[in-house]
Every structure is written in C-alpha cells, then in structure tokens.
Amino acid sequence: MKSERIDAYRVKLVCSCGFSDFRTVTEKVKTVNPFHQKASFTPLLESERGKMVLTMQKADREHLEIISLEEISMLVSADFELPDVLQSVTRKVAEQLKVSVCSVYLRDGDEVVLAATSGFDPSFIGKIRIRLGEGITGIVAKDGQYISLSHASQDPRYKYFPELHEEKYNSMLSFPIGDKKEVYGVINLNSTSIRSFQEDEIYFVSIIANLILTAIKLRERVASEKKLS
Structure with a gap:
C-alpha cells in the first residue's frame, strides 16, 4: 500500500492490485499521528498460485489498518x-x-x-x-x-x-x-x-x-x- 499526499487534508492510498481510495486527515490527527504519510507496509511473500487472492487480502487488511490508525489518532487527540x-x-x-x-x-x-x-x-x-x-x-x-x-x-x-x-x-x-x-x-x-x-x-x-x-x-x-x- 502506497500513500500520496494530495493536499493538506487528503491522502490517496494505492495498492499493487490497482485498488485506490482517498482518506481525509484533519489537522488535529496530523499533529498527533506523525506516521500518516508513512503508511507503507512490507509486502507478504506470494506464490504465483492464488496471487490475486493474497493480494486482495493484503490490500483489504492494509486498508483496515489505516482506518484503525485514523480512529485511534482521533481518540488520542480527543478529550477522553x-x-x-x-x-x-x-x-x-x-x-x-x-x-x-x-x-x-x-x-x-x-x-x-x-x-x-x-x-x-x-x-x-x-x-x-x-x-x-x-x-x-x-x-x-x-x-x-x-x-x-x-x-x-x-x-x-x-x-x-x-x-x-x-x-x-x-x-x-x-x-x-x-x-x-x-x-x-x-x-x-x-x-x-x-x-x-x-x-x-x-x-x-x-x-x-x-x-x-x-x-x-x-x-x-x-x-x-x-x-x-
């Protein structure tokens, strides 16, 4: 999963399988989560057989990981x-x-x-x-x-x-x-x-x-x- 900053508030996420998505990052979240521009993960070893399935599973997991990081970042910056x-x-x-x-x-x-x-x-x-x-x-x-x-x-x-x-x-x-x-x-x-x-x-x-x-x-x-x- 690669991330590309579009502007001050948006990050474009692109995985090797062609899937892409845009995530909005607030100023508050950017302040407490210095890793938001570094959301790259080590690729898993894939066999040729079932490569597409593994790629989609990895893309889905990485997408959910980024969502989780955003949610946790907002928790950290809130008044809880x-x-x-x-x-x-x-x-x-x-x-x-x-x-x-x-x-x-x-x-x-x-x-x-x-x-x-x-x-x-x-x-x-x-x-x-x-x-x-x-x-x-x-x-x-x-x-x-x-x-x-x-x-x-x-x-x-x-x-x-x-x-x-x-x-x-x-x-x-x-x-x-x-x-x-x-x-x-x-x-x-x-x-x-x-x-x-x-x-x-x-x-x-x-x-x-x-x-x-x-x-x-x-x-x-x-x-x-x-x-x-």
Missing part, C-alpha cells in the same frame, strides 16, 4: 480520559490483528502495571504488577526493545502469571511504549494460535505504541498546565 483511550485502543488492535489478547502496561516506578486489556479479565487492571526485567514484559520495559515469540512459554525469559491463565496462549509480541530517553510502558499481543508476527504487523504495533505515547504526553501536559493555572 487516558484509561478510556487505552481500553479502546486494546480492543481495536485485538480486532484488527485478530489476536486473543491485547494489553497495555504503564510504568510505575520500577514496575509496569496492567492499565488496559482486551482479552484478560478487566478486574485485574491496576492489580497485575511486573517488575522491570521480570518476564518478557519486564525485559521489554527495561531494555526498550520489542520481543516477538511464536512459542512464548518455551522461552527461558518467560514468566508465567497464573491469574491471567497464560498457559493457553502461545504467540506473543511485546512492544515498548517510549522514546529514546524513557520507556513509559509496554503493549502486549497474545494469541492462542502458534504464529509469527509479520513485519507489517509489528510496524503497525509500533505506530500504535507511538500514538499511546502521544496520548500519555498530551495528558501529562494538560495536567501540568492545570496545576500552573
């Missing part, structure tokens, strides 16, 4: 409270990437705390705490580098949390939410199926992580301005 934004984001990402669970953990001192989830019991929000360096999530929070696993429970770094019933999940993608200076949290994807997350899926999650970071910083700035006023 951060917990509501994060909960909506986890739901949309789980639906878009067809995973069993999507969760966001936010940094709290030397730990990350479950802040939102689609798939786990929501009663554990605010209660599941993971130390930096503990398990896959804690390692990602500490090192700031993503980890993608198709057999997570077999990895020596994996730590089982019985309250989340993680034994039924195989694949895992854990991605840091942060900038070059600091990690603010982690976004996790879990799937019961054994799968390898594709490069375009990881890139999509990286954009989501940046949008979450934007939401955090925007609300921190608003809170700071309120204290000064």
Whole structure:
C-alpha cells in the first residue's frame, strides 16, 4: 500500500492490485499521528498460485489498518480520559490483528502495571504488577526493545502469571511504549494460535505504541498546565 499526499487534508492510498481510495486527515490527527504519510507496509511473500487472492487480502487488511490508525489518532487527540483511550485502543488492535489478547502496561516506578486489556479479565487492571526485567514484559520495559515469540512459554525469559491463565496462549509480541530517553510502558499481543508476527504487523504495533505515547504526553501536559493555572 502506497500513500500520496494530495493536499493538506487528503491522502490517496494505492495498492499493487490497482485498488485506490482517498482518506481525509484533519489537522488535529496530523499533529498527533506523525506516521500518516508513512503508511507503507512490507509486502507478504506470494506464490504465483492464488496471487490475486493474497493480494486482495493484503490490500483489504492494509486498508483496515489505516482506518484503525485514523480512529485511534482521533481518540488520542480527543478529550477522553487516558484509561478510556487505552481500553479502546486494546480492543481495536485485538480486532484488527485478530489476536486473543491485547494489553497495555504503564510504568510505575520500577514496575509496569496492567492499565488496559482486551482479552484478560478487566478486574485485574491496576492489580497485575511486573517488575522491570521480570518476564518478557519486564525485559521489554527495561531494555526498550520489542520481543516477538511464536512459542512464548518455551522461552527461558518467560514468566508465567497464573491469574491471567497464560498457559493457553502461545504467540506473543511485546512492544515498548517510549522514546529514546524513557520507556513509559509496554503493549502486549497474545494469541492462542502458534504464529509469527509479520513485519507489517509489528510496524503497525509500533505506530500504535507511538500514538499511546502521544496520548500519555498530551495528558501529562494538560495536567501540568492545570496545576500552573
């Protein structure tokens, strides 16, 4: 999927199969989503047999991914409270990437705390705490580098949390939410199926992580301005 800026408010999306569409991007969305001009995804390997079907499936997925990014961008820039934004984001990402669970953990001192989830019991929000360096999530929070696993429970770094019933999940993608200076949290994807997350899926999650970071910083700035006023 290639994107071409038509004017200040429109982007033309064109895929290799000939499908094209125009998307409108508001000034507010452009401000919080610096990736809107970079909506290109790594092509999947295609066999000659069934090439048209795979191409159309990829085009449809990429089209939906861009729509999801626009929706999340608008959520970030709106006046919703951060917990509501994060909960909506986890739901949309789980639906878009067809995973069993999507969760966001936010940094709290030397730990990350479950802040939102689609798939786990929501009663554990605010209660599941993971130390930096503990398990896959804690390692990602500490090192700031993503980890993608198709057999997570077999990895020596994996730590089982019985309250989340993680034994039924195989694949895992854990991605840091942060900038070059600091990690603010982690976004996790879990799937019961054994799968390898594709490069375009990881890139999509990286954009989501940046949008979450934007939401955090925007609300921190608003809170700071309120204290000064």
